[in-house]
Amino acid sequence: MEPELLKYLKILVKTAVGVLALVGIYLLFTYIFPIIGDVLGSLPVYFMPFILALLLALLIEPAISFMEKRMRLKRGPATLISMLLVLGSLSTILVLLVSRLIRELASIYKTLSMRSGEISQVIADILERVDVFYRRLQLPPEVEASVQENLLRLLAYLETVLNSVVTALINVASSLPGYFIFLLIALIATYFIACGRPEIRDWLLKWLPESWEGKTRTVARDLVGAFLGWVKAMLILTSVTAILTIVGLSMLRVNYALTIGLITGLLDILPILGPGTIMIPWAAISFITGNTGLAIGILVLYVVIISVRYILEPRVLGDNIGLHPLVTLIALYVGLRAAGVVGMILGPALVVVFLACHRAGVFDRWSWKRVD
Numbered sequence: 001m002e003p004e005l006l007k008y009l010k011i012l013v014k015t016a017v018g019v020l021a022l023v024g025i026y027l028l029f030t031y032i033f034p035i036i037g038d039v040l041g042s043l044p045v046y047f048m049p050f051i052l053a054l055l056l057a058l059l060i061e062p063a064i065s066f067m068e069k070r071m072r073l074k075r076g077p078a079t080l081i082s083m084l085l086v087l088g089s090l091s092t093i094l095v096l097l098v099s100r101l102i103r104e105l106a107s108i109y110k111t112l113s114m115r116s117g118e119i120s121q122v123i124a125d126i127l128e129r130v131d132v133f134y135r136r137l138q139l140p141p142e143v144e145a146s147v148q149e150n151l152l153r154l155l156a157y158l159e160t161v162l163n164s165v166v167t168a169l170i171n172v173a174s175s176l177p178g179y180f181i182f183l184l185i186a187l188i189a190t191y192f193i194a195c196g197r198p199e200i201r202d203w204l205l206k207w208l209p210e211s212w213e214g215k216t217r218t219v220a221r222d223l224v225g226a227f228l229g230w231v232k233a234m235l236i237l238t239s240v241t242a243i244l245t246i247v248g249l250s251m252l253r254v255n256y257a258l259t260i261g262l263i264t265g266l267l268d269i270l271p272i273l274g275p276g277t278i279m280i281p282w283a284a285i286s287f288i289t290g291n292t293g294l295a296i297g298i299l300v301l302y303v304v305i306i307s308v309r310y311i312l313e314p315r316v317l318g319d320n321i322g323l324h325p326l327v328t329l330i331a332l333y334v335g336l337r338a339a340g341v342v343g344m345i346l347g348p349a350l351v352v353v354f355l356a357c358h359r360a361g362v363f364d365r366w367s368w369k370r371v372d
Contacts, residue, residue: 049182053189058224059231060086060194079195083187097262107256126288215357222322222356229320230348234269236316241268241275241305248301252294268309275305321352 060082067078193200201220208216242265249257264275279302287295318328328348335347 049186050189050193052186053193056087056186056190057194057197058228060190061197061224062228064194075198076195079191082194083191087187087190100258126285129288218359219356222359223353226321226349226352226356229322230317233317233320236320237309237313238265238268240312241265241309244305244308245275245301248297248304252297252301254294275302317348321348322355323348323351327351 060079063082063086064075064078067073067081068075071078073081205216242261245264246257246261249260254260260278264278267277268274279298283295283298283302286292286298314325314329314332317323317332318325321328323331328351331347331351332344333347335343335345335350337343339346
């Protein structure tokens with residue numbers, strides 16, 4: 001073959017390889033990676049009982065260690081007794097709270113059913129007051145039409161939300177057998193994970209280089225301790241929110257203070273929601289209906305709860321996950337600014353991971369000072 005022809009043939013082959021590589025990259029990002037992402041995204045759903053089991057096993061590990069060291073029990077019986085004691089106590093408390101919650105919700109439903117006419121009249125009065133208010137403003141006709149249209153949209157939205165809640169309750173009731181199987185598998189997996197924790201740990205460590213073993217143990221120990229501390233901190237903070245809400249509503253002589261307080265405490269766990277989800281609309285409705293004293297009382301209670309939460313959170317979270325309160329406060333604020341409410345969880349978590357790696361000597365090659 002002539003050298004000139006061979007030269008152009010090589011250029012053609014290189015060009016074809018480059019084009020095929022670009023096409024392959026395009027296909028990967030357009031078709032393959034989304035499919036892999038969907039599969040990986042669905043894995044937590046399929047493995048959720050085992051993820052829950054892992055978390056439960058971490059929670060009962062201190063009780064198991066105590067029984068092994070102090071009571072000289074083998075790990076199997078210690079695991080079973082710990083599950084019965086810890087999970088049994090939590091289940092008993094949960095059943096008592098849920099039963100009380102169901103009784104109060106049933107009472108609320110009965111009261112709402114008996115006073116449906118009064119509630120309809122109150123809503124009509126609110127709409128009439130809003131209509132009179134806007135008429136006094138003497139707004140242009142197109143603005144009034146826009147306001148009325150938005151009010152109708154609001155009512156339609158509330159109706160949609162109510163229907164969604166009813167549908168969700170029906171779906172939950174119909175899914176109870178599936179939840180029972182989910183819980184049963186999670187409990188069985190909890191026993192196997194907690195009982196076989198040393199064997200599982202050793203098996204996982206075998207896959208790592210020997211030089212990583214000590215560092216991995218240190219990092220894992222610090223992260224598990226931080227996770228348990230975070231759970232304890234969240235329980236403390238949500239309990240404070242629930243207690244403040246119950247006490248405050250009782251002082252305001254509000255019915256069903258316990259139920260509302262427990263719901264507020266549960267909402268406080270969720271990053272996006274919180275006490276304001278209940279209290280701000282409640283205060284607004286009370287103010288519109290003329291119950292100004294209750295509206296002011298609820299707003300004052302809300303300010304107290306938020307203030308106490310923000311004052312306690314850096315201290316409680318820092319003490320339980322092993323961070324200085326100032327470091328915790330900085331991590332909370334930077335996380336909030338960088339990633340919103342979810343960042344308030346990710347910020348301290350990243351600091352904990354960094355410090356755990358630092359204590360384990362992962363960054364020793366840079367000869368940084370050791371953090372104890």
